[in-house]
Amino acid sequence: MLNEYSLMMPEKIYSGNNSLEKLKLLVMDKYKKVAVFTDRGIRGSGIVDTLFDILEECKIPIVVFDELPSEPTWMEAQKTVDAFKEESADCIIAIGGGSVMDVAKLASIASSGEYGVKELLEDPLRGVKQVPAILIPTTAGTGSEATPNSIVTVPEKNLKIGIVNPAMIADAVILDGRALIGLPKKIAASTGIDALAHGIECYTSNKANPFSNMFAMEALKLIFNNIIPACERQDAVEEKNNMLLAAFYAGVAITASGTTAVHALSYPLGGRYHIPHGVSNAMMLLPVLKYNKEACLKEFSEIYDEVIKKEQGLSQEEKADLLLIEIDTIIKRLEVPLSLKAYGVSKSDLEALVHDGLEVKRLLVNNKRTVTEEAARMLYLEAMEAEG
């Protein structure tokens, strides 16, 4: 356990059904012009119209950026930041998944024009907060609403790279379960597995500490108890609210701890083949957790005790095995696609994947069991053998 640790949190957090109404408290009579960041998929979901109605009631002029692509490259993110700069808005509201929130967070620190996304990739701490940001997640999810991270695709490196700067912590967050009502099951499932990965990775990270453990464990309890109904039933309002809370908690855990080899090895799958973030994490999750088992017996068995505990008197190893079986069952039940082949990945790509995955040292150093080149090769091969 580390001796020193810290935790970061958005200044204001509102949660629960109808919490979107709290937006009035946050913006009424405070700003001259609000920039709303969103994307086409979310605009169709209804929650964005509710947001517009609230802003109209507040009589604030708005400008809308709704062309944001999923999992943008740094150049695409820069294009939106440039368009934002033209508008001189003094408040940002992002309503969307991690893709939308991450670009909004970059805009909040890169509107002065002194540096852009490329410069932030080279030197993330250059950025200072220029415009306050209110984040409203519509997936549960990345936890981006809680973190100081913004992830962009860097095609030149075939990777996704995280820009990390505490100035990107949101000023306010609204977790309203209504935002998830129209979320297609497929996206709810893979984004939910992303949150599950955040929880487990943060709990088993070399950087884990009492702050992050508390948030990671609460996130895992909520996820194991709610992910299936939240993904499968449109009317599971309480379960969807719980998943939003869980994703947020797991994001808070990231600020104090950090993800590990699951995320590190999944970044080349996103960067090279554009496999959605939650799906690529689901592909790497079980291979990496099985590999980590011998180094994480205590942590896995603690998670089993807190979140599953179906049988008494088991050894740590038995509990760890049951935890992995439970995760496998959830991934299969939710039909998260696991076939790398279906995304065009073949064995001839193996060495490139190994090379790129080992570049993600920022996260690999957090992994309890060292990931050698040979281990990375074995883990990608195992993921390639999975079908689903």
Ligand SMILES: NC(=O)c1ccc[n+]([C@@H]2O[C@H](COP(=O)([O-])OP(=O)(O)OC[C@H]3O[C@@H](n4cnc5c(N)ncnc54)[C@H](O)[C@@H]3O)[C@@H](O)[C@H]2O)c1
């Ligand atoms: N900043 C962080 O801390 C952090 C952490 C993990 C991942 N990420 C990044 O976040 C991105 C992924 O975000 P994501 O998984 O939330 O997916 P996403 O934002 O890319 O959205 C995926 C799809 O879901 C649609 N969608 C979202 N909400 C919807 C809703 N309520 N109804 C209907 N459709 C909806 C979107 O239109 C999009 O087509 C990746 O770039 C990933 O690297 C960031």
Ligand SMILES: [Zn+2]
């Ligand atoms: Zn993630």
